[in-house]
Amino acid sequence: MTGADSGNSGGRGTEGAERTFAALPPARGRGFAQTWWGQAWLKALEDTALESQQLKKGRKQARDGAVGAVSVRPGRITAVVRDSDGTAHRSDVLLQQLGTEEWDRFLDMAVERAGHIAALLDRDMPPHLVEDAAGAGVELLPGIGDLEPECDCDAWDLCPHTAALCYQVARLLDEDPFVLLLMRGRGERQLLDELQVRSARAARTRSPADGTAAGADGGTAEEPAGIRADEAFAARGILPPLPPPPPVPEEPGLPPSLDTEAEPPPGIDADALEFLAADAAGRALRLLIDALSTGHERQPIEQELxxxxxxxxxxxxxxxxxxxxxxxxxxxxxxxxxxxxxxxxxxxxxxxxxxxxEEWRPEPGALARAKADLAAAWEDSERPRLRAGAGGRWTVVGADTQLRYGRDGRWWPYRRAGARWAASGPPAADPASALASLRTEV
CATH class of the missing domain: 1.10.10 (Arc Repressor Mutant, subunit A)
Structure with missing residues (x-):
């Protein structure tokens, strides 16, 4: 029984034990697999091949449109592939079907997580679906040696014709992961029917009082756990690289205006909220710029204010x-x-x-380092007269300037402002540079 999807490689079509996909146009200027599962299929092909030259020839034939309509059925894909001289070859690639017990485990796993079913219906195969299936003992994606080629060109191993067929199938998988499931033994319609039956059965076992599933001992079953970060990281070899980050905006986004005809609720200050929203937008932009800067990962984490x-x-x-x-x-x-x-x-x-x-009294070790800095900063003829004060502060005698020694070992320049001292510049690693920044003759 054959159901054809002629003219639409990703369409649902009439499902049976076999699906036939019309020949695809040449793939010049594009990769054969855009999705991570399509790339995983090609990785299994390329890791299995004993001769890279055959792969190159097959890739060129697929790119040139030499692969005819592709027939997909449980355990086998078939197509006619033509050489450059027009010679036609029937090529097949075999993939082991899943057993009944494996399908039962896969379907039970999928029913437990509605997101898996929704993803498949959206023609998506998220990594956690494959990981959960593997956790249930079901390997959906092929591995090294799982793809077995057969061709009437009598090649004893993978030939250009079967390689071209595999490259073409990667394009079909991009559009519809159900193609892979059909190769593993179940068509889309059959799978969805079985999932519906199992979902209804699972719903009947839920407690009518709180909607939770009953466990084997009558208790409440635990919610399914999320995907562990280390497991997701371990799958990075079959995932496509992340796209480059979008360009950084030149200025923060505009927060919403709260200047409306309606009065704000009691206790709400609209002006203060607008100010805080604008500040948050500015901080978000600065954080983004910092995060994308070179060496950001080596910077210490800022303390919360x-x-x-x-x-x-x-x-x-x-x-x-x-x-x-x-x-x-x-x-x-x-x-x-x-x-x-x-x-x-x-x-x-x-x-x-x-x-x-802050009132800070340097410990003996810090105080000794500060005094050593002061001793080495100037030649004797240039050394200003400094009067030591409390808290790591040295005031220039006869001038309204001061040096303060910070906890981080840097020197901060200060200038008198009336009865108070005011910070007057950025810090410096040595006291002479900090004092010189005040541009005051001492």
Whole structure:
């Protein structure tokens, strides 16, 4: 009994024990397999072949359109392949069918996960379906040596004609994974009918009270587990490479406007929400740029900001005085204190803010390294007079400038601003460079 899908290699058509696919046009300028399972089929072919030259000839014949209509039935695919001189050869490739017990295990596994059935109906074969089938003892995809060629050209091994047939079948598999299942022994209609029967049977075993399936002991069966990351990673050899990432936007996306005629609900500040949404969009873009930068995977993970630090970060991202006033009030700072904190943040983020606000007494080892840095930074004739203070701070005598030694061993330049000290530049590895950045003669 033969059902033909002539003219539509991916159509459902009339299903029986055999499907026939019309000859495909030449495949010039494109690969034979785009899906990962189509590539797995070709990998089994190429790993099995003893002579790569035969593969090359077969690939060229398939690419030139030398393969005629392909007949697919359980355990066998067949086509007529023509040589360049017009000589026709009947070529077959055999693949072992699954046994009854294997099909039972596969169908039971598929019923347990509705996503597997939905994927097949969408002409998709996700890796976890193949992995779950393998876990049930059912190998869907062929492996090394599973494809057995037969051709009337009397070749004792894979010949160009059977190779061309396999390359053509990879294109059919791309369109419809049910082609593989038919080769393994079951057609689409038969499979779907059996799945429907098993699904109905499984539904009758569910508890009417809560809709959960009853276990063998009358209890509730556990929900099926997800796919383990190490198992997915182990399948990387048959998966296609990931596509390149999309281009990074030049600027953050625009958040939705909350300026509507309707009043916001009580307790909701629309202006604050718009500000936070815009900030989130900007942060998302920066995170994306950082993630795509070279060496990102070797960078340390940033520490989560405290509410006080995040308030300073937010204030540093805007020039709106009303927002600054609200942030100062929300964090218990005076407006002048917040301005100092914002200035420090803009020079070095959380690390600069810590140098400004934290009281830190260097341990003896850190203090010794700081003094060694100071001793080696200048020639004697150029050395400024420094007065040591608490918390790793050295003030230049006779000037409104100061050096602060951070926990990370860097030096931060400071300048007096009224009764307070303000961060005045980025950090430097040595005190002389930090002090020189203040452009003050000492």
């Amino acid at each position: 405290t509410p006080g630090q995040d308030a300073v970060r937010l204030a540093a991202s805007t020039d709106d005085p009303l927002i600054a006033v609200r942030l100062a009030r929300g964090t218990g700072r005076q407006r002048a204190e917040l301005d100092l904190a914002v200035g420090a943040w803009r020079h070095g983020g959380a690390a600069a803010l810590a140098v400004l606000e």
